[in-house]
Amino acid sequence: MRDLGVGFGYLLKGQRWVARHGRSYGFGLLPGLITLVLYAAALVALAVWGADAVTWATPFADDWSSPWQGLFRGFLTAVLFALGLLLAVLTFTAVTLLVGQPFYENLSERVDADVSPDGTAPRSELPLWRELWISARDSLRVLVRAGLWGILLFALGFLPFVGQTVVPVIGFFVTGFFLTEELAAVAMQRRGVDLRARLTLLRSRKTLVWGFGTPLGLAFLVPFVAVFLMPGAVAGATLLARDLLGEESGGDGAEAPRTQDVTP
Numbered sequence: 580m581r582d583l584g585v586g587f588g589y590l591l592k593g594q595r596w597v598a599r600h601g602r603s604y605g606f607g608l609l610p611g612l613i614t615l616v617l618y619a620a621a622l623v624a625l626a627v628w629g630a631d632a633v634t635w636a637t638p639f640a641d642d643w644s645s646p647w648q649g650l651f652r653g654f655l656t657a658v659l660f661a662l663g664l665l666l667a668v669l670t671f672t673a674v675t676l677l678v679g680q681p682f683y684e685n686l687s688e689r690v691d692a693d694v695s696p697d698g699t700a701p702r703s704e705l706p707l708w709r710e711l712w713i714s715a716r717d718s719l720r721v722l723v724r725a726g727l728w729g730i731l732l733f734a735l736g737f738l739p740f741v742g743q744t745v746v747p748v749i750g751f752f753v754t755g756f757f758l759t760e761e762l763a764a765v766a767m768q769r770r771g772v773d774l775r776a777r778l779t780l781l782r783s784r785k786t787l788v789w790g791f792g793t794p795l796g797l798a799f800l801v802p803f804v805a806v807f808l809m810p811g812a813v814a815g816a817t818l819l820a821r822d823l824l825g826e827e828s829g830g831d832g833a834e835a836p837r838t839q840d841v842t843p
Contacts, residue, residue: 586790586819593815594808596690603686607810610679615806617674618667625663630656662733666726668754668799672761673718675809680711683813687765690817694828703769710768717764717774725757755792756781758799762792762816763823770824780823791819
């Protein structure tokens with residue numbers, strides 16, 4: 580359970596780091612703002628035309644008497660919007676990181692150099708186009724996994740009582756895990772750690788991952804908050820990645836060093 584607090588601590592340390600480095604924070608806001616506009620438009624469209632989509636998809640309910648038809652379709656419309664919101668939270672980070680790859684790569688390097696005992700940061704030797712391709716490919720693979728979880732949780736949401744209590748809690752933990760993976764990928768990709776190795780590392784310290792990603796996922800549900808937290812989330816995920824990889828950190832990222840041998 581200690582790892583829950585450690586993970587949350589990295590989230591706070593990341594926000595403190597960008598608060599002390601205003602220039603990095605300012606540049607880090609731009610990708611989130613662009614992505615927010617795109618997602619806001621999509622959610623508004625879903626809210627406006629979601630009921631029409633449900634009506635089109637449920638022709639068998641056309642002859643139902645009142646109030647059952649309205650209650651049934653109203654419930655499905657609410658579930659559809661909730662699913663869209665969940666998918667928006669799950670995918671916002673991936674899309675923002677893809678849009679802002681050069682910004683966040685630079686920010687993560689600065690964090691690494693700042694907390695590294697020798698003042699250096701690992702750097703990728705790959706060209707930018709190759710990094711973007713790997714990031715997009717891995718993000719798609721992660722989104723497929725997240726989408727499968729979303730469909731499963733959507734189906735379980737119809738279960739009485741459990742669907743309204745246990746399932747949302749599980750959903751937030753799932754969201755937290757995938758959010759952390761996407762954010763930590765910025766630092767780990769520079770080190771040559773591939774997707775499979777990243778997932779293995781994250782699964783080995785699930786409580787650490789949940790401590791970092793679950794409160795962040797909850798915060799991302801508040802409009803506009805995700806944009807302002809993204810730079811600090813990338814910084815905090817860099818500190819978390821150093822912990823997972825057993826790298827010694829100083830300054831704001833200091834934690835007891837861990838000796839864990841990881842071979843990508």
